[in-house]
Amino acid sequence: MIESTPFPEAVLDRQCEQRSEPGFMEKVLSSASHRVMVFQRGQALMAGSTPAFLAPEVLPDVTPEGTTVVYLGKVGPGQGHVLPQGTDLVLYALPDDADEPDWVPDGGTFARFRDVAVNFTAVDEQAFVQAQAVANWHASHRHCPRCGSKTIMDAAGWMRRCPQDGSQHFPRTDPAVIVAIVGSDDRILLANNRQWENNRYSTVAGFVEGGESAEQAAVREIAEEVGVHLHSLNYISSQAWPFPQSLMLGFLGHTADTVAVPDNVEVRGARWFARGELQSAVLAGEVQISHRLSIARALIEHWYGGAIVEPGDKA
Template structure:
């Protein structure tokens, strides 16, 4: 096996356990009611993917149950979990438009504390699932929530539906000269390049998904593949599984349906391009940034 950076040799955002999910409490209606009546309970209101921000705009503004009932009466309650002895809920209102000054995970996620990131990622993923699964896939009937918000049951045919997570691979491929393969999509700002990624096919291993996606997108054959780390990515329901791969070929043939361009970068290319602003590399809290920095050996100049 070719030597690659060790798994989690740099931090991967959103991958740290932030709270206890206490899944065994999700169906305990009496306990849930007691916690909602507790003034110390904290509630994340999420409407259309937006949540309230505390003054300064860098932290979540957690509400009490009473504040939540006043702001969004009748909102559905979902148990998120417990941290530092405090129970946290998610409130999902319908027919409520979030104010424009509320934050989103994409816009404010990198600024949030790790615990708040964990709660918001969980909440956004659940909200996305609930909004996209209103009807039974077997008979088309409207679904009823149960199981503390983690189960949707069809009252017509009895089928139960559970939250979905779609596995995707994201990879940094290097050649024998230790150059990194990065690509860009046509919709991205000028100069922006990132790692390649794609969804796992049915019946496919993660490693084979890496090889297939790189071949499809860039025409590069990949041999050795090594796991690096993973990251929940609720846009809308992915688990991004990061890998390093070693190229067996170096001639790039871009699939125009997937990428606008792809090229090999040396570390000097990345440094010079980042410092000049001609190259815009992954930023924020994407695992793509972690992959690039693990290969680069430190913080990469510039970001997106």
């Protein structure tokens, strides 16, 4: 059995208990050994094909106004990464409306996760996803939902506190289901979203609504989007997907239906594939499927029973 998702184990110790202690963040930032990820407009500063983990001496003497500074965690043992075990990682999320910083090292560029993650290590991937999630939350939760007052950061960036009513607010994660649909003949049903290219197919996903279980949401979403009824579900795994703030709950869903009816709102088309048919279509360039760091790809390959080869893969 293949692993259901990439990098299932946590490689960053978030120091959840310690980061709330007085002076914790000041101690981390005063250490010469900590490293900084820089984010702006949903993109991370890169050094070639990996995130740029900057030494503190590279940063400006004064933190740019409006920068969100968050503790990400301590690098764990045995990760095969350029950063030594025990290195503290810190996020600098620059304001979206600020100019691109002129203090970044030569050759540094900003990039989005989907464009660069294919060569990431576990540390790269988890630091990027975690930074993206908390940066998104801070950007959209500057004010107290109770009284409208401007909130202030606390707990090393993992809580916002209202100075007026004393309420505490924590990063939000929205649960979503994602399902690989398998028919009685063991073929998989993949869908083409209206926002994608015509030849891109993947699993079906949707958000869990209030008062709804993940399983109920899966059955509802599949019926709504591709018109088939699931008679059973097997939970496989989950993946944090902070675009903007989701936790994807992955299922293998089984149906006796043989005809799919796309809703023509979110889904343009749906197509059944046998294993050999899907592999041949991908190799021929007839069909594109999700990239290898996504839970959608992991679910498809879980059904397939191994890695699906793409054009250009090394033999």
